[in-house]
Amino acid sequence: MPTLLEFLALPNPDLDSLSRIKGTNTFNLAFDDIEGTRPWFDFTLDTILSCFGDILHQPLPAVEFHHPHPIQTPFLRIVDEISVDGILLRWNHVIVNRALEIALTFLVSRGFHSILWSWGSLSLVREDRRFRPDWAGILVEPRSSEQxxxxxxxxDTKIGSKFHSRYKDSIDEFEIGEFNKVLAQAVHYSRVVGSRYGYIISDEELLVFRRTKAVDPDGSIAASRPRRQQKQQHQHGREPSMSSTASGVAATWSDVVETTSGSRYTDDGNPDVNEQALDIASIPWxxxxxxxxxxxxxxxxxHLLAALDNSLQESYMRIGGWEAIGQGRWRQAGSARVVGTLPPGALMAENP
Structure with missing residues (x-):
């Protein structure tokens, strides 16, 4: 019988990238600069198997897996972000969501929230719908009547001709600037919703990141930057579509005026904190x-990490490591699995 790991390891479609548009990525002055990046050392296959190998390797009836239909050749041509979204909706979304559903039947009892990978329009309504991300890992509450x-x-979706993780190490200032612009936008979305995590996905790679609170929290970012107000400014280059319209992306963004805010909160209502460099990891398409x-x-x-603990901290335990919780028991960081005897080769969960 097939396993969940084999299902998640299915090859992605072979895409035609010859017609991709080029140019610059849009940027909004409301996005704060990032404090740099560093490798996310414990976002690895070994870590995932340590946390969820029991679920990933468990044989399941073939009918449990909902395989996506093959994508017709004309739709494999990548032109812009909309065409990337089309691939993701037809292929990856089908696989990942079914895999989340299967895994959560085992994990809800450990304290995991029910989560599904959705387009951004299903997330909570914000006062300004233009500032929704393309994608949302939505909290699913069966008894809730909320829309x-x-x-x-x-x-956030990007196109590989305008963004790639290799840009961060480029000697070309333009490429470095494009990398920082895109990452600042994605981090802004994470700050708005109060998430520890976020990602950028393109036709070439998945880039995931984790935010960390600065050890020295003194000083308010919001207090030292201009207060933002809305102006009409045509900066977003995506045309309305099934995905971009659904996620509430429009062609206008807010700009900056010369007044200051002394608030300890961002304009989005989330606590205003200084942050360390982002932990990032990249996976080729x-x-x-x-x-x-x-x-x-x-x-x-x-998505499972976000469904377990999403709080912003100054440091994090090693994902997959073990911590003593008393009475001769151990709990694994990242999976919330509790055991009475440590498995062979177990690592401690203190900060890596």
């Missing part, structure tokens, strides 16, 4: 097979 859901992890960390497996994993 919209809390966004536990936002995501073309990677596949059960011996590899694939895009779908990475999306599945980071």
């Amino acid at each position: 919209y859901h809390k966004n536990l992890i936002p995501g 073309s990677r596949n097979g059960p011996q590899s960390l694939t895009v779908n497996l990475g999306l599945w994993f980071i």
Whole structure:
């Protein structure tokens, strides 16, 4: 019988990228600069298998897996972000969401929230709908009658001809600037919804990140920057579509005026904190097979992390490591699994 790991390791479609548009990414002055990046060392295949290997390797009846239909050749051509969204909706969304549903039947009892990978329009309504991310890891509450859901992890779609993780190490100032602009936008979405995590996905890779609170929290970011007000400014380059319209993305953004705010909260109502460098990890679109960390497996994993603990901290325990919880028991960071005897080769959960 097939396993969940094999399902998540299915190859992504082979895309035609010859017609991709080029140019600059849009930027909004409301987005704060990031404090740099660093490798996310414990976002690895070994970590995922340590946390969820029992679920990923468990044989399941084939009828449990909802395989997406093959994508017709004309729709494999990537032109812009809308065409990337089309691939994600037809292929990755089908696989990842079914994998989340299966996993959560085992994990809700450990304290995981029910989460699904959704387009941004299903997340909680904001006063300004233009500032919704393309994607949302929505909190699913069966007894709730709410039309919209809390966004536990936002995501943004980009096109590989305008953004790639390799830009961060480029000697070209333009590429470095494009990398920072896109990442600042994605981090802004995470701040708005109060999420520890976020991601950027393109036709070339998945880039995931984790935010960390600065050890020295003194000083308010909001107090030292201009107060933002809305102006009409045509900066977003996406045309209305099934995905971009659904996520509430429009062609106008807010700008900046010369007044200051002394608030300890951002304009979005979330606590205003200084942050450390972002932990980031990148997964190539073309990677596949059960011996590899694939895009779908990475999306599945980071949604589960957000479904367990989303709070912003000054440091985090090693994902997959173990901490003593008393009475001869141990709990694993990242999976919330509790055991009486540590498994062979177990790592402690103190900060890596």
